[in-house]
Amino acid sequence: MLALKDVGKTYPNGVHALERFSAEISPGEIVAIIGGSGCGKSTLLRAIAGLDRASTGSVTLDNAVITSPHAEIGIIFQEPRLLPWLSVADNIGFGLADLPADVRRERVAAALARVGLADKAVAWPRELSGGQAQRVAIARALVPQPEVLLLDEPFSALDAFTRRDLQDHLLDLWADTRPTLILVTHDVDEAVVLADRVLVMRPRPGRLFERITINLARPRDRKSELFDTFKRRVLTALDRSLDRSVRDVTDKSSAGEAMWW
């Protein structure tokens, strides 16, 4: 279980990016964090990843306090961030340096096949398309089989078709080992298609505004009425989050949701 307790972040330059964010995320859950720019969603993700330390509160994974990158927490960034001097296969195996070479080769080959890039094993990253590169990044993060996988707007730089393709692909890969997924996004469609739970954040300072449970069976049909209904709910919440006169509704939790649902 991943527990966030009163996580807050004030940068040295005085910017108050995140305020008292709390959430409990169960193993295997998919959570989307959505909100306008400046609502601290990337700050939150970096704190969970252990890349930046929270100024207040704590992040704990199975009772271990996270203050630096952790073996059980993987992250995928907005850009693939492949290492240009390593082949595609070596990029995927980057996190497996401690394993014996033959085990590593086997797992890399399996991962390459799983993301449909078996023929690109010896290619350089520069030879990949944007979507292919991001698939390699996903494989690199998943191949050490982390308990938690964080995704920071992973598909926002891709075109709509590739994005949709990769969203489906990500769910497919998730089903293999069912890690906890925490996805930061500003794409409502993406949040609703992937997440069990959407956390809507509001800016200045960034804080949790509302939790919305997406109890839709998978695979989800992007064209269904129900899908649209959930999308509308998230959009409404986003609009309300920017309205200063509306108080945060997080405290009411599911009861509050039911009230205006």
Added chain:
Amino acid sequence: MAMTVDLPALEQTAAPRAAAAGWSRYARPVLGLVLPVALALGWELIVALGYSNGRLVPPPSKVFETIVALARSGELWRHILATLWRVGAGFALGVVAGTVMGAVSGYWGLARRLLDPTVQALRAIPSIAWVPLFILWLGIFETSKVALIAVGVFFPIYLGVMGAILSVDRKVVEVGRVFRLSGFAMIRRILLPAVLPAYVVSLRVGLGLGWMFVVAAEFMGASEGLGYLLIDGQQLGKPAQILAAIVIFAILGKLTDWLIEVATAPLLRWQDAFGARGGQ
């Protein structure tokens, strides 16, 4: 007259294009030779036709003769070896010192604040200005020469290494952090490969300066070496010998630069750069 359609002509266009591509592969490097060869031939012709006596500017054939004569007598190899040894030793010292200090300054902020202002101040001094001091300190023989070359090589390497480390993409370093690399592993697996392209460039710049400084070093009293051939040619009025030495400098400089390029090319195959794909 009836209109005819010349179909075979259409089919032929593909073959000449392929031939043209093959031709341009060889023609491109040759293109760079056109101007110097034309100038050399022109001068040769002018002297041969008697428009100039070519005493101060000897024609290419005379320079070539001089090189052959020097080679036959064994003189040439002695001079080349002496110069190569000096450049090699000075380059090696400069590279080691520049790499170590550049790496320390680039990697470690405190060292940079401590070291860099002094190094930058020393860099502002024209290196030739050290010559009298080096001669006083290290004597007139090899040591002072090698030291001068090492000083010349040091600065571009130092700057190149430090700058390359400082400009390594934070995002790539973060990938290393995510996989919990630290200290030596971070240097070996992220920083080293990331700085390699810039390092190779600084090695080549450093080597170029090494060749520049070996001439200065050999001007300050040498009894052998290509720089000595220059001075000797000036003092005895042998312009052909001067030009011969210059030509050999050019060949050796280009050759050693090419060696670095060839030796490092396999390490830089991954680069996605304009130059890596042959440019335009």
